[in-house]
Amino acid sequence: MKHTRRSESVASQRGEGETTTTPAEPADRERARAIPEAAVARLAVYLRVLSGMADQGVTAVSSEELSQAAGVNAAKLRKDLSYIGSYGTRGVGYDVEVLVSHIERILGLTRNHSVAVVGIGNLGHALANYGGFPGRGFPVTALFDVDDDLVGIPVGGIPVNHIDEITAICVEREVSIGVIATPPPAAQSVCDRLVSAGVQCILNFAPVVLQVPDNVEVRKVDLAVEMQILSFHVARRADEAASVSVGNNGLGVDGMVIRP
Amino acid sequence: MKHTRRSESVASQRGEGETTTTPAEPADRERARAIPEAAVARLAVYLRVLSGMADQGVTAVSSEELSQAAGVNAAKLRKDLSYIGSYGTRGVGYDVEVLVSHIERILGLTRNHSVAVVGIGNLGHALANYGGFPGRGFPVTALFDVDDDLVGIPVGGIPVNHIDEITAICVEREVSIGVIATPPPAAQSVCDRLVSAGVQCILNFAPVVLQVPDNVEVRKVDLAVEMQILSFHVARRADEAASVSVGNNGLGVDGMVIRP
DNA sequence: CCGACTTTGTGCATGCGTTCACAAGCGGTA
DNA sequence: TACCGCTTGTGAACGCATGCACAAAGTCGG
Ligand SMILES: NC(=O)c1ccc[n+]([C@@H]2O[C@H](COP(=O)([O-])OP(=O)(O)OC[C@H]3O[C@@H](n4cnc5c(N)ncnc54)[C@H](O)[C@@H]3O)[C@@H](O)[C@H]2O)c1
Ligand SMILES: NC(=O)c1ccc[n+]([C@@H]2O[C@H](COP(=O)([O-])OP(=O)(O)OC[C@H]3O[C@@H](n4cnc5c(N)ncnc54)[C@H](O)[C@@H]3O)[C@@H](O)[C@H]2O)c1
Numbered sequence: 001m002k003h004t005r006r007s008e009s010v011a012s013q014r015g016e017g018e019t020t021t022t023p024a025e026p027a028d029r030e031r032a033r034a035i036p037e038a039a040v041a042r043l044a045v046y047l048r049v050l051s052g053m054a055d056q057g058v059t060a061v062s063s064e065e066l067s068q069a070a071g072v073n074a075a076k077l078r079k080d081l082s083y084i085g086s087y088g089t090r091g092v093g094y095d096v097e098v099l100v101s102h103i104e105r106i107l108g109l110t111r112n113h114s115v116a117v118v119g120i121g122n123l124g125h126a127l128a129n130y131g132g133f134p135g136r137g138f139p140v141t142a143l144f145d146v147d148d149d150l151v152g153i154p155v156g157g158i159p160v161n162h163i164d165e166i167t168a169i170c171v172e173r174e175v176s177i178g179v180i181a182t183p184p185p186a187a188q189s190v191c192d193r194l195v196s197a198g199v200q201c202i203l204n205f206a207p208v209v210l211q212v213p214d215n216v217e218v219r220k221v222d223l224a225v226e227m228q229i230l231s232f233h234v235a236r237r238a239d240e241a242a243s244v245s246v247g248n249n250g251l252g253v254d255g256m257v258i259r260p
Numbered sequence: 261m262k263h264t265r266r267s268e269s270v271a272s273q274r275g276e277g278e279t280t281t282t283p284a285e286p287a288d289r290e291r292a293r294a295i296p297e298a299a300v301a302r303l304a305v306y307l308r309v310l311s312g313m314a315d316q317g318v319t320a321v322s323s324e325e326l327s328q329a330a331g332v333n334a335a336k337l338r339k340d341l342s343y344i345g346s347y348g349t350r351g352v353g354y355d356v357e358v359l360v361s362h363i364e365r366i367l368g369l370t371r372n373h374s375v376a377v378v379g380i381g382n383l384g385h386a387l388a389n390y391g392g393f394p395g396r397g398f399p400v401t402a403l404f405d406v407d408d409d410l411v412g413i414p415v416g417g418i419p420v421n422h423i424d425e426i427t428a429i430c431v432e433r434e435v436s437i438g439v440i441a442t443p444p445p446a447a448q449s450v451c452d453r454l455v456s457a458g459v460q461c462i463l464n465f466a467p468v469v470l471q472v473p474d475n476v477e478v479r480k481v482d483l484a485v486e487m488q489i490l491s492f493h494v495a496r497r498a499d500e501a502a503s504v505s506v507g508n509n510g511l512g513v514d515g516m517v518i519r520p
Numbered sequence: 521c522c523g524a525c526t527t528t529g530t531g532c533a534t535g536c537g538t539t540c541a542c543a544a545g546c547g548g549t550a
Numbered sequence: 551t552a553c554c555g556c557t558t559g560t561g562a563a564c565g566c567a568t569g570c571a572c573a574a575a576g577t578c579g580g
Contacts, residue, residue, distance in 0.1 A: 019528065037489075049468060060377040064558065071469040075539055082559055090558045091546040106489050113308050115487070122386035131383050132467070138487050166311025177490055200497065201490040203483075207308060207392070217493045219486050223387075223463075226479050227375070228367050229297075230437055230461040233477045235368025237460065253443040260495040296567065335530095335569055342529055350528045351576040516540065 005166055039080045040107070045070050046077070047103045054096050062093035068138050078147050116142040116175040116199070118190050119149050119182030127179060128156035141173045146186075164189070170197035175200045184208045191218075299340045300367070305330050306337070307363045314356050322353035326331075364490045369397050376402040376435040376459070378450050379442030380410050380420050383465055387439060388416035388448070401433045430457035437461045451478075 022233060033079065035043075047092050049069045063081075067074040081088070081099070084106045088094045104110060113123050128143055143160045150160045161169055170178070178194040180187050180202060187206035192200060195216055204210055204220045212218055274426055295303075306373065313321060314429035323341075325469045326336040341348070341359070344366045364370060369489045375398050377387050388403055401419045411419045421429055428436070438454040440447050440462060464470055464480045472478055483515060 035492075038488055038537065040492050041485055044485040045469065045482075045520060047488070049469070053264050063558085063559095069469065071471070073539070074472040074497060075541090076537090078559065079538080079556090086559065088370075088558050089546065091548090091556045093557070094328070104496075106492070108498075109488065113487070113494065115490050117302050121339065126382035126386045132484060133487070136484055137491075138484075144373075149440075176494055177487060189278055201494055203486055203490065206543075209305065209309070209329065213332075213509075215497075217488060217490060221481055221483070223481070224308070224396055224398075225301055226306040226463055226481065227373070227393070227437060228307070228369065229300055230463065230479060231368040231397075232300050232366070232476060233371065235366075237370075237475075298567065322530095324527085331567065336567090338529065339526095339568080346529070348528050349576065350574070351578090353527070416521045496567090 003207075018239070022109055035083045038082055040131055042076075042080050043103050043107060044069070044085070047081070047100065047107065049108075050096055050100050050103070054100060059096055060093050061096055063088070066094070066242070089197075112139055113176045113201075114138050114141045114174050115177045115179060116140070116144065116166075116173075116194075117179045117181060118144045118163065118194070120145040120147075120155055121181065121187070124181040127181060128158060130156070137219055138177070142169050142175060144169075166193050167197040170194065170199055175199055177203060180204045180206055180210075181225060182206060190234075203259070236253065276478055295343045295366070299343055302330070302332060303341050303363050303367060304345070307341070307360065307367070307369075310356050310360050310363070312326075314360060319356055320353050321356055323348070326354070346377075367507055372397050373461075374399055374400055374401045374434055375437045375439060376400070376426075376430055376433075376454075377427070377439045377441060378404045378423065378441065378454070379444075379446070379466075380405040380407075380415055381441065384414055384441040387441060388418060390416075398437070402429050402431075402435060423453070426453050427457040430454070435459055437463060440464045440470075442466060451517045477514065 013049060015119060028128055033067050041222070046066065047240055049066065050061070053069075058095070063074050063078045067077040070077065078088075081094070087098050087102055115133065117124050120128060120143050124143070128140060133140060140156065140158060143155055143158050144163045144166050145160050146163050148162070151162045169175075176199065178191075178199040178201070180194075182190050184206045187204065187208040191202060191204070191210045191212060195212060200216050202210070202212070202216065202218045204218060205222075206223055208223055210218050210220075294307045304327065308327065310321070311431050314331075322340045323334045327337040330337065330512075338348075338462050339462055341354070344362055347362055369385055375393065377384050377400060380388065380403050384403070384405070388400060388479050393400060400416065400418060403418050404424050405420050408422070411422045431436075435457070436450075436459065438459040438461070440451050440454075444466045446472060447464065447467070447468040451462060451470045451472060455472060462470070462476065462478045463516050464478060464512070467482055467484055470478050470480075
């Protein structure tokens with residue numbers, strides 16, 4: 001529809017004046033810093049898709065193919081990959097193995113990250129039993145609970161320890177990621193303990209907003225929120241349907257309407 | 261970020277004639293469309309915080325207090341609330357009850373959303389047993405699995421049905437949200453079945469990119485991705501630390517480099 | 521009834537992320 | 551070697567989200 005008249009004006013070719021800081025700077029680090037959070041999340045997805053392809057013997061892939069398998073726009077994929085370097089071959093595509101290894105490097109997957117799960121209830125059991133983590137460089141090395149009936153019992157091959165031992169054990173086993181699966185009221189206190197044990201990354205399943213120091217990274221998985229977002233879309237869709245069928249005169253009942 | 265959808269903003273494309281038509285009613289429907297996805301997610305968080313406050317007898321709250329409890333910027337909170345209307349009192353703050361009911365209305369929580377869980381393994385059991393959903397308007401009304409040993413056994417009070425019954429049962433029980441907790445290879449096929457049973461909202465725990473029609477909303481919970489994002493931050497942090505202590509001469513371990 | 525004080529709601533600037541569009545670059549081919 | 555078609559990598563535009571800063575709008579004490 002629109003025509004953007006590009007002016008071939010100022011040659012932007014080797015426009016290399018903008019590097020700012022240090023002169024001889026290979027720039028991997030600059031890159032790592034500059035990667036948008038959203039892109040990091042997608043890189044993890046690309047990595048999984050690529051691993052699957054590698055397992056099936058695929059050796060090369062184009063941005064178009066990969067983007068489709070990952071469910072994103074091809075241009076976005078290329079831009080995401082460009083954040084980590086230029087590892088493609090024009091006219092051909094990307095070498096799967098090469099891409100895998102570079103994404104792994106950027107995501108810090110060249111070393112293992114030891115995981116501790118706190119709160120071995122319904123969810124904690126599922127997590128501890130889950131086989132998907134160790135295989136991907138995230139071995140679960142410690143489990144904690146307050147319940148004395150659980151302490152000592154192995155879950156998924158790891159014995160449960162009492163929460164009071166959290167500091168000593170986290171330090172000893174070099175836990176780098178703490179997973180909180182306790183009831184909400186206990187979450188903040190567990191979080192504090194993890195932090196004082198030196199854990200700087202936390203994955204929180206409890207529906208609670210955790211307060212942490214700046215140097216600690218928290219990610220939350222909040223199922224209730226996910227459900228409510230879905231609910232919002234249901235409602236919106238119902239509204240639209242209503243406005244179409246009723247004829248867009250305004251409000252339905254209480255703003256709520258029924259399914260198409 | 262962590263989002264699956266291709267078209268981000270909630271307000272997708274403007275339909276043809278219906279834009280300017282409504283004269284005296286800018287209200288709810290147009291509003292609901294305009295709410296940014298990110299804001300919707302936060303509204304759900306505010307709702308939980310507010311509910312907690314209401315339970316403790318708090319009747320009024322300022323944007324400052326609420327924003328702190330929700331872990332966001334106060335200005336952002338006010339903007340988020342402004343998307344749903346003007347229900348605050350200047351100089352005073354917000355009435356907790358009023359806010360709760362309006363957020364619930366916008367999120368479509370004035371009606372129940374029936375949930376079906378597919379794949380009653382480790383995770384499916386945890387979900388089925390979880391008491392947090394029914395209380396919040398998301399009753400789990402159906403469970404499905406292929407495993408004949410599971411079929412008929414009640415989990416969390418609901419008997420497991422065979423996956424082949426999925427269409428009939430989802431229709432009958434008016435399931436509006438389907439949760440996929442099967443192994444990855446089964447996820448797409450389960451998804452297709454849910455969709456053909458009329459389910460338009462899906463919460464996916466399997467590490468797979470689902471392909472769905474445009475009218476279906478998918479949200480994914482991908483623990484491996486969450487872990488990898490944390491891993492990325494660990495790596496970045498390690499790099500920074502190294503650059504400080506080593507003194508920025510170039511490369512660190514493994515070709516990774518550190519920041520200036 | 522007034523004036524001082526508090527807090528909301530929002531216009532605006534800024535920054536980030538997404539998307540488009542295309543030149544540069546590569547492999548294959550004549 | 552020179553050309554051709556294909557795919558990458560990226561500059562630039564666009565659009566959404568964030569945060570600031572302040573007028574508007576209310577409360578409260580006198
Ligand atoms: N189960 C689910 O499917 C699900 C879904 C969404 C959210 N969640 C959230 O995940 C968390 C765990 O859920 P769950 O169903 O596993 O709960 P649960 O009650 O089954 O398990 C909680 C476990 O935490 C332990 N615990 C309590 N206080 C503790 C403390 N201070 N230190 C260490 N351990 C402690 C308990 O002994 C118990 O074993 C909750 O916050 C819940 O809201 C769970
Ligand atoms: N357990 C966890 O903590 C965890 C963590 C992250 C991701 N996940 C993901 O969640 C999913 C479930 O994990 P899990 O540990 O519960 O696995 P699981 O193997 O314990 O359970 C899977 C269940 O799905 C059933 N199933 C298989 N094919 C099916 C089909 N076509 N239709 C219906 N049911 C089918 C199986 O019978 C089994 O009961 C997996 O995709 C896994 O990658 C799980």
